[in-house]
Structures are given as C-alpha cells and as structure tokens.
Amino acid sequence: MKKVLGNGYVRLVDVMGSDLSVVNSARVSYNKATNELRPEDEKLINFLARNDHTSPFRHATLQFEVYAPLMCARQWWKYLIGSSHQDPFTAWNESSRRYVTEEIEFYLPASDAWRSKPENSKQGSGPCLDEKIGGEALNRLLKQIDYGMENYNWAIENGVATEQARLFIPSAYGLMVRWYWTASLQGVAHFLAQRTDGHAQSEIREYANAVKELATERFPVSIAALLQNL
Template sequence: MILHINVLDKGYVRLVNHMGSDLTVVNAARVSYAKQSEALTEKDIRLIRFLAREGHTSPFRHAVLQLEIYAPLMVARQWWKYIVGSAHYEGTGDSLEAWNESSRRYITEEPAFYIPSAGQWRGAPENSKQGSGGLVAWELGEKYTRELMEYTQLGIQKYEAALADGICAEQARLFLAAYGLYVRWYWTASLQSVAHFLNQRLEHDAQQEIQDYAKAILNIVKTLFPVATEELLTRQQA
C-alpha cells in the first residue's frame, strides 16, 4: 500500500489513517433495506456506479481518509478553500472535514522553502489573467531561481536575528517569504470530499504545483477505494 509520496522539491503526502473500503460505500447504501455485503461483488460494483451516476453521495461520506501534507503555503491556501466550502458545496452538507496545521507561533524549526529549478519557471498565459503558460527560457529561469534563493535566505537571516534578539516567534515570522514557505498539516476528509478536490485540481487549468499534490493523493485514494474513486472521478468529469 502506498503510504508516502514525495511532491515538488521537499514536499510530500503521507497516509496517516483511513476508515472503510469500497464495501463501506455499498453497505452504507444497503442499510436502508437492512442488507449487508460481506465481500465486494459485481452487483456491488454496479451499485457504486449507480450511486455515483445518480448523485446519491451520502454513502461515499462514510469512507474517510486522514493525510499528512507538507506543501508550500501557496498550495495550502488554495487547498483550504475546500475546507471552508465543504459543508455547502452542491448542497451536500458534508461536514466530514478537519484541518490542523503547524504554526510558527509555536514552533521555530528551520524554515524550508519551495524553490523552483531553472527549468520550472512558467510564463504568463496569453489569454487569461490567471494561471500560467509554457516554460520560460532556461537562462531567465536560472536568474529567478538564484534571486529567489537570495531573497529567502535574507528573510531567514532576519528571522533568526529577531529570535536571537528576543522577538516573539509569531512576529519574527513576518520576515519569512510567505508563499514559498513549507507548512505541514493533517487533512481528514470523506471520500466524497477528496473526490471533489481531485476532480477540480487534476484539471489541466489548475496550478501545476497543486496538480502535483492531487496526483499523489489520487495514487493513494485509488489504492484504498479503487472502484468508488474511478466512478466518482469519471461521473463528475463526464
């Protein structure tokens, strides 16, 4: 079973725990008729397909994942929108969401930053105000990799100097370059919520960095819930 997948230069997604399987979805649906399956059958697979196709989503909320994620702040804040909206999207009332994040109010571990390599910088899109276009020339990318490294190192030096002078950690952190700063959090979510996240963040127009995390989560989720994951993603992308 896939437990840990590295993402970007320093990030990762780690499976902490999970509850249920494809059979959980089936039995959550069949309880209405006081029935239960002991092993997943072709009939059960057809039921999962029917539930996904017809939008009967509550059985998918009985399967739950708990993940530890280490990602740049710019990714975390995009991700956070799914927690804020989870109780309301599509009228599902899905509240099986939890998010607990490390805080530099309390910890002073060595800061880590996402630094794109020279070959990873993207240009602005031609016909949109957001997103990105193709890769820029290597020479331009090399310039901005170098400048970003210098910028973040200056921030680290000032952050450490402030701590050494007795400034509290919650204010000293203001010197750190925020968007590239890696943060760590636990995300606990129902299978339906995870599928909703994947359907949006696996799309080609999603930011590349969060796409990379979505692909890692997809590898974990389809290992745990192969049938339900395929049906939820297929039906919602249709």
C-alpha cells in the same frame, strides 16, 4: 507516502472504511450487508455515483498529512471552504510557528521550471521560460530568502517572540507548511475533480495526483466512479 516537489509529500495517515463500506451503507435500508465486494456491488457503487446518491460515500473517511508550499496550502483551503460542496466531515489542522520553530524550508523551482504568463488569461501559466531567465529568477529568490532569514535569525537571537519573528520569514508563498487533512470519501473526490484538472495550477495538481494515487489504493471502485460522474 508520495514525494511531491522535491521535499514535499502526501502521506495517508489513517482510513476508515473501504468500497465495501459504501455498499453496506447503501443497502442498510434493506437490512442487507456483505463481507465481500462482488460484481453487483461494483455496479451499485457506479449507480450511486451516476445518480448523485452520495450519502453512502460519506461513511468512509481518509486522513492525510501534507507538506507543501504555502501557495498550495492556501489554494487547497480556499477550495474547501468556498466549494459549493460543503463536506461536513472536513477537518484541517496546520502546524503553527507561534509554538514551534521547526526547520524552515522553501519551495525553489529549478531554473528550467519557471513558467511564462499565459497569453489569453489573467491566471495560470504558459510554457516554461528560457533557462537563462529561470536561472536569474531562482538567483533573485535565493537572495530574497537569505536576506529575510538573516533578519529572522537576528530576531530569534535577540529575544523577539516567535509569533512576531516569523514576520521576517521571506517568500511567504514558497514557505513549506505541514498540515493534517481529514475528509469523507466524497469530499476527497470533489477535491480531486477540481485539482487534477488541467486548468489547476501545476504545483497543486501534483499534490492532487498524489492524493488520488493514495486514495485509489484504498477505494479503487469508488474513486473511479465518483471522478467519472462528478
């Protein structure tokens, strides 16, 4: 498990396959299989990635549990459904506050972690602001959270349905949410190519780097080859 943004994390839950799965999937047309990854197999993986022969990479899958701010979750999901690469093996299941009242947590940037607006772009961010401004921003955010949680707790205590009481939960984009994400090896690599890029939002880039570390531990040759050629 990789810790991200304080209480956030990425956990690799399950894996099907290995670099060897990619090799054997590619060579099945020749009725050839191997039980050990050899140098020529690594060359084959790089050849497949370089020439966009990607179907063998879809015979391996990874399942992650992610705990992250809602702003990261929605950005993550929008990428998956809006990407030109539609991975047919993607699955997403998220915890629902209609059914559970698990502990409510929020992502709180430290006073020295509030970034400035970029000078030449409508999105993204620039250097960190002065800590005085950051401290005031954090203080205002905490006040907003306290006020919203007071109303949420009042609603729960007075019998309001959980699915409506959650309307009071404040700072929606900072609310920590939990989900399972399952994708093919190719799908994971496409996500990493986009979200580890320097133009990606800082917070989701930290999560993508955690995914990359975990995926690379299990598919070192394939992840490197795919990211080099996407």
